[in-house]
Amino acid sequence: MPTTKPKNLALLLLVFIAAAVYFSDQLTLETFKNNKLFIADFIAQNYVLSVMLFFLSCIIFVNSPVPFAAAIKMLSGFFFGFYMGAIYNIAATILACVVGFGISRYAFKDLFERMYYERLQALESEIEENGFYYFLSLRLVMVVPYFLINILAGISRISFKKYLLSSALGVMPASFVYANGGNKLEHINSIDELFSPGMITAILLIALMSLSPLLLKKYRYAKQ
Template structure:
């Protein structure tokens, strides 16, 4: 096999996963499929989904996990709506466990795409700030990963991509993701389960509005009903606590 042909195969393996990811995201965006991941869609289809879960619980859990893996791998920004929906429809503990597993699987897919498509080039040409970031992640990968996972300030998608680019070992990425997303996942799932009466009332009102033949039937459920300031503060404090070992290490290294 000639060297140019080998290079073409190597380039295809490197960039094809990223190209497919971008293509799928573009298709879902331009077709409007992403709108299914919204609070409005949850309320509008709540009655049918609730009945389906009651009749086919195991099948519903598997479908939920499959959707979550795809949503995370495709970097949908509203994946948290799925967590809330899971808590509402499946119960907080079933949804919590299913979400942790599915989200970690989806994150791992994105991690590998970033590592193979972008990571090799950036690691070979790392200089200045990028090199310092890489060194920091190499020395304290566990603590930094837990901090990024526990703190809700950082976009979930970004935390899936950056470690792959900076060369974080997959084993550390996997278990810190599995552990680090657990508190927030259960918190969102629990918040979702607590919305049962509100969503049911909204769904009944929406269905009554549609049955009356009205063309403009709105949904009044807002993000603020789900994500409260207290919840974000609690998760933020948990994330900051994960930095304590790094701070202690730096203080001990500081000359008197």
């Protein structure tokens, strides 16, 4: 009985994902740019609803293999401006990560364990002790999709507190980049344009710095 609500939520997410895939041809940056005036008018008249829809979209696409999460996050700046867009982006992404973690740990844990646990079993103790640093760096580098990070964290033994803190810190740099890109959407044709070589290098350096306490600890342990 305790897993009924998470399972219902997961099924609802699947329905929304299926609908998004069906209408995927219309969900493009060009479509949003061409309808800028209509969107601005709708947001002005339905601001709270617009924010709620943005949060719902983030929850759905951050937790799905459908590659719309980056586009949705980028639109935060387009919809709400850089400052509020960044705030909503960070809050919505953290909430999406929490929802994904809950679904993985409580609703579909048995299924996800059958799919992924063998790959994690050898690292179980390591993740329990140092999972904060690993998941923080994975969020920062943006190589592993967020939905996979949520699943792997859910079936690991990392505490919710450490997971939440690593997610909150890890999503911030990319959220600012996406909000800034959305705020300048008129001059951008693709998401790839947001990440220049210098930007990628900076993000990788931040990710490496996030692992430095762990690397230092292992170095000291090896010398003993």
